[in-house]
Amino acid sequence: MFKKALAPFLTCSSFVSMKSLGAESDNSVMGGGLTNLNMPRGVTEVSQVAYDVHMLMMWICTAIGVVVFGFMFYVMYAHRKSRGVEAANFHEHLGVEILWTVVPALILIFMAIPATSALLKVYDTENADIDIKVTGYQWKWQYEHLGEGIKYMSEMRTSIDEIEGREPKGEHYLREVNQPLVIPANKKVRFLITGNDVIHSWWVPDFGVKRDAIPGLFTAAWARVEEPGLYVGECTELCGKGHPFMPIVVEVKEEKDYDLWLEGKKEEAAIYAATIGKDWSHEELMSKGEDVYKISCAGCHQADGNGIPGIFPALNGSSIVQGPADGHIAVLINGIAGSSMQSFADQLSEVDIAAVIHYKRNTWDNSVGDIVQPVDVLNFKTAQ
Amino acid sequence: MAHGPAEGITRWLYTTNHKDIGTLYLWFSFAMFLTGGFFAMVIRAELFQPGVQLVQPEFFIQMTTMHGLVMVFGAIMPAFVGLANWMIPMMIGAPDMALPRMNNLSFWILPFAFAILISTLFMEGGGPNFGWTFYAPLSTTYAPDSVNYFIFAVHIMGASSIMGSINIIATVMNMRAPGMTYMKMPLFVWTWLITAFLLVAVMPVLAGAVTMMLMDINFGTSFFNAAGGGDPVLFQHVFWFFGHPEVYIIILPAFGVVSQIIPTFSRKPLFGYSSMVYATAAIAFLSFVVWAHHMFTVGMPIAGELYFMYATMLIAVPTGVKVFNWITTMYRGAITYETPMLFCIAFVILFTFGGFTGLMLSVAAADIQYHDTYFVVAHFHYVMVAGAVFSGTAAVYYWLPKWCGRMYDETMGKLQFWLAFIAFNITFMPQHFLGLAGMPRRYADYGLQFADWNMVSSVGAFLYGGAQILFLYNVVRTIMHGEPVKEAKVWEGAEGLEWLVPTPAPYHTFTKPPVVISGAAGEDEWSISGATPHVAFKASPEAG
Numbered sequence: 043m044f045k046k047a048l049a050p051f052l053t054c055s056s057f058v059s060m061k062s063l064g065a066e067s068d069n070s071v072m073g074g075g076l077t078n079l080n081m082p083r084g085v086t087e088v089s090q091v092a093y094d095v096h097m098l099m100m101w102i103c104t105a106i107g108v109v110v111f112g113f114m115f116y117v118m119y120a121h122r123k124s125r126g127v128e129a130a131n132f133h134e135h136l137g138v139e140i141l142w143t144v145v146p147a148l149i150l151i152f153m154a155i156p157a158t159s160a161l162l163k164v165y166d167t168e169n170a171d172i173d174i175k176v177t178g179y180q181w182k183w184q185y186e187h188l189g190e191g192i193k194y195m196s197e198m199r200t201s202i203d204e205i206e207g208r209e210p211k212g213e214h215y216l217r218e219v220n221q222p223l224v225i226p227a228n229k230k231v232r233f234l235i236t237g238n239d240v241i242h243s244w245w246v247p248d249f250g251v252k253r254d255a256i257p258g259l260f261t262a263a264w265a266r267v268e269e270p271g272l273y274v275g276e277c278t279e280l281c282g283k284g285h286p287f288m289p290i291v292v293e294v295k296e297e298k299d300y301d302l303w304l305e306g307k308k309e310e311a312a313i314y315a316a317t318i319g320k321d322w323s324h325e326e327l328m329s330k331g332e333d334v335y336k337i338s339c340a341g342c343h344q345a346d347g348n349g350i351p352g353i354f355p356a357l358n359g360s361s362i363v364q365g366p367a368d369g370h371i372a373v374l375i376n377g378i379a380g381s382s383m384q385s386f387a388d389q390l391s392e393v394d395i396a397a398v399i400h401y402k403r404n405t406w407d408n409s410v411g412d413i414v415q416p417v418d419v420l421n422f423k424t425a426q
Numbered sequence: 427m428a429h430g431p432a433e434g435i436t437r438w439l440y441t442t443n444h445k446d447i448g449t450l451y452l453w454f455s456f457a458m459f460l461t462g463g464f465f466a467m468v469i470r471a472e473l474f475q476p477g478v479q480l481v482q483p484e485f486f487i488q489m490t491t492m493h494g495l496v497m498v499f500g501a502i503m504p505a506f507v508g509l510a511n512w513m514i515p516m517m518i519g520a521p522d523m524a525l526p527r528m529n530n531l532s533f534w535i536l537p538f539a540f541a542i543l544i545s546t547l548f549m550e551g552g553g554p555n556f557g558w559t560f561y562a563p564l565s566t567t568y569a570p571d572s573v574n575y576f577i578f579a580v581h582i583m584g585a586s587s588i589m590g591s592i593n594i595i596a597t598v599m600n601m602r603a604p605g606m607t608y609m610k611m612p613l614f615v616w617t618w619l620i621t622a623f624l625l626v627a628v629m630p631v632l633a634g635a636v637t638m639m640l641m642d643i644n645f646g647t648s649f650f651n652a653a654g655g656g657d658p659v660l661f662q663h664v665f666w667f668f669g670h671p672e673v674y675i676i677i678l679p680a681f682g683v684v685s686q687i688i689p690t691f692s693r694k695p696l697f698g699y700s701s702m703v704y705a706t707a708a709i710a711f712l713s714f715v716v717w718a719h720h721m722f723t724v725g726m727p728i729a730g731e732l733y734f735m736y737a738t739m740l741i742a743v744p745t746g747v748k749v750f751n752w753i754t755t756m757y758r759g760a761i762t763y764e765t766p767m768l769f770c771i772a773f774v775i776l777f778t779f780g781g782f783t784g785l786m787l788s789v790a791a792a793d794i795q796y797h798d799t800y801f802v803v804a805h806f807h808y809v810m811v812a813g814a815v816f817s818g819t820a821a822v823y824y825w826l827p828k829w830c831g832r833m834y835d836e837t838m839g840k841l842q843f844w845l846a847f848i849a850f851n852i853t854f855m856p857q858h859f860l861g862l863a864g865m866p867r868r869y870a871d872y873g874l875q876f877a878d879w880n881m882v883s884s885v886g887a888f889l890y891g892g893a894q895i896l897f898l899y900n901v902v903r904t905i906m907h908g909e910p911v912k913e914a915k916v917w918e919g920a921e922g923l924e925w926l927v928p929t930p931a932p933y934h935t936f937t938k939p940p941v942v943i944s945g946a947a948g949e950d951e952w953s954i955s956g957a958t959p960h961v962a963f964k965a966s967p968e969a970g
Binding site: 075076078079080081082088089091092093095096099100103106107110111113114117118121122123124127128129130131132133134135138139142143146147150153154157158160161162163164165180204205206207211213215216217239240241243245247250251252253254256257258259260261262276277278279280281282283284285286287350351352353381382 | 476477478479482483484486487549550551552555556557561563564567568570571651652653657658659692693694695696697698699700701723724725728731732735736739740742743746747749750753754756757758759760761762763771774775778779782783785786789790791792794795797798799859862863864866867868869870871872873874875878879882919
């Protein structure tokens with residue numbers, strides 16, 4: 043693999059953005075190889091101006107470095123005491139001192155021009171065709187297609203067994219989600235980014251989009267992608283222990299496919315809404331609840347429900363879990379102010395909330411025995 | 427006046443002697459350096475391969491947090507305070523620091539601060555896990571309970587730093603020997619004077635930031651909580667208003683050290699002394715007005731973003747002046763390559779390299795891609811490790827013979843240098859590539875595409891750790907049975923008051939001040955290294 047390291051230094055090696063999920067991938071080199079040296083040029087105007095200004099700066103710095111260090115190495119060789127040289131005694135020269143103040147300043151002005159125009163491009167968020175609201179949660183993303191009534195969570199699919207080495211790591215290790223963000227090609231998409239709990243940062247390198255997801259504030263970024271495909275990104279602001287485990291996957295579809303997908307999503311939501319009124323059985327709730335618990339709760343409260351002493355309280359044997367159902371529903375709907383227990387009202391559906399509450403009340407050492415129905419959750423919400 | 431130190435442990439507990447306190451600072455900082463280094467080894471061991479093997483992600487981020495805090499506040503800053511204590515009085519012809527009792531206090535509260543900080547790792551819920559930049563609300567609403575101990579520890583460190591810097595300012599302003607005007611002071615004294623002003627200005631800001639955190643956590647205020655009318659971004663502005671000057675607090679004394687050592691081994695006066703002073707002052711001023719370049723992705727208005735970009739780029743000018751001056755000092759000198767000189771040359775090259783990546787980072791549009799990736803990690807380790815740590819190492823080798831009257835083992839010193847230099851680059855050069863290819867920092871685990879370079883980087887880190895053990899051994903061996911040195915002027919090309927006192931430096935020096943007299947260049951018997959050569963000392967100092 044060291045052969046690859048000898049490939050031309052700092053050539054533009056393409057970022058391994060699994061553009062062909064499922065299909066053959068050109069980046070399946072285990073370990074990534076050693077030739078993966080540079081920033082991706084990306085697929086949007088913003089990422090390309092960022093790349094261009096990055097390369098420009100790098101080459102200017104390289105050129106200055108060659109001159110300065112070249113002179114320094116010459117001095118280090120030629121003016122060694124062991125060659126019998128006598129040290130000179132000069133210590134000032136107004137001319138060169140002015141020169142090496144003014145010339146770098148001029149170079150900086152030259153650099154500032156492309157740097158400014160690149161930044162103007164980044165901030166050009168007006169006149170978007172589509173708005174997507176991106177919300178960072180510990181440790182997942184929520185995407186909302188504004189004006190379409192479509193909202194979904196996007197969570198990492200890589201299993202804990204792969205992470206902890208009990209299973210071999212898949213090709214898309216830490217780069218796969220249950221539901222990618224879907225956007226249309228050739229449309230100006232504006233991302234309105236915010237956070238729900240702590241600060242996250244939404245980064246898709248191929249789009250040149252990185253904006254902090256700050257609770258209580260919105261930041262904006264944009265992308266117009268021509269080529270359909272899958273683009274991968276990551277959270278880039280430390281947000282707790284799950285920081286590496288909330289990847290971003292964006293699926294860019296042709297416009298007509300996007301419209302079809304949107305229709306499908308709307309139908310799905312309608313069907314789902316109908317199940318809220320249904321009478322769920324103990325078994326149905328337990329099996330659904332266990333799935334929800336693993337994804338949304340076990341990260342903090344642990345798979346065995348015992349939590350982590352001092353940080354995350356135990357649910358096993360908890361008085362809230364075993365108390366009246368409404369108290370438990372209230373915690374999930376409203377969260378607990380001033381703690382890391384967030385509100386799940388916008389993250390989970392009524393069915394999910396009912397199922398997970400029912401599951402927790404009837405697993406481990408807990409055995410309340412009653413049944414919490416989705417409609418109970420809905421009634422609680424509407425009563426508030 | 428001729429009395430020596432007290433016997434036993436009380437010598438160290440009660441001492442008001444600048445040399446003893448300097449020694450305490452230096453050993454304390456080295457202990458912290460090894461502690462922070464151990465945390466780094468845990469980090470690199472976990473990142474050796476993708477997956478979670480050695481430590482859980484929760485503990486991993488405690489390690490990255492503690493590594494940063496311990497290295498910045500426990501290792502680098504006290505190391506330079508130790509050098510200041512030892513050298514500033516001897517360089518300006520003063521008998522001691524101006525405020526010796528406060529000097530004792532400012533050191534002795536430090537071990538308590540770090541005992542408190544490190545003890546949090548053993549508390550229920552773990553230690554600080556929010557990065558050394560401790561952004562709210564991760565460090566407030568979502569922090570482990572031990573955050574209160576962290577806040578208390580930061581307060582104590584801040585108090586220590588403020589007292590230390592007030593002492594330096596008081597010493598430099600009041601205790602210079604007759605004739606030692608400001609523009610004759612060695613550059614190490616100048617850089618520390620300016621650094622001390624930076625510290626006095628920004629440590630209270632840090633104290634304010636952690637106090638607001640304390641209020642938010644315990645008393646229901648909402649400085650950084652948007653739900654209560656506060657602003658999480660406010661925290662970042664306050665933090666970086668401290669944090670950016672802080673990085674110059676770390677690097678300016680390092681500039682001073684390099685400006686002492688390069689002239690010595692080039693056997694030639696420092697080039698452009700006055701422009702060095704002005705450049706240092708310019709860097710210090712600029713450090714106050716560029717803080718938000720750490721926040722290019724928080725969604726500032728474009729006018730703010732452009733301003734912080736231009737102001738940041740401007741720092742390249744005075745920094746460039748310094749680099750050009752060092753190289754021109756070497757030009758037409760008679761250079762020899764002892765260990766301190768090797769570390770200083772590596773400093774100039776690697777620090778400048780870090781400066782180049784810093785310039786790239788200043789360009790906001792590109793920074794949006796670099797921000798919070800390993801590119802940034804690589805950048806600041808080039809300026810912090812190859813900058814501050816290399817120059818600190820150079821300073822120890824340079825002045826160790828003067829301190830203890832024994833010469834270190836040159837072969838072992840050079841071996842350590844080459845090991846550290848090569849290992850450093852193996853560790854941190856690949857991190858540029860990782861960052862550009864998209865690996866974010868503070869990741870306990872990473873995708874398979876980053877595996878190879880991470881492995882290379884980890885191997886380099888272990889080697890670099892090994893080089894420090896060699897350093898420790900060489901220093902201890904020198905103190906215990908190094909070759910005795912008798913000459914006051916240990917190095918052929920060394921100039922300055924500290925080289926006029928006997929070797930090893932007696933417990934009390936300059937109890938009667940030397941007289942510094944101006945003369946014409948080239949005629950003088952003595953001149954101060956790092957000062958203009960128009961400075962001569964006609965009176966020989968009286969020691970003891």
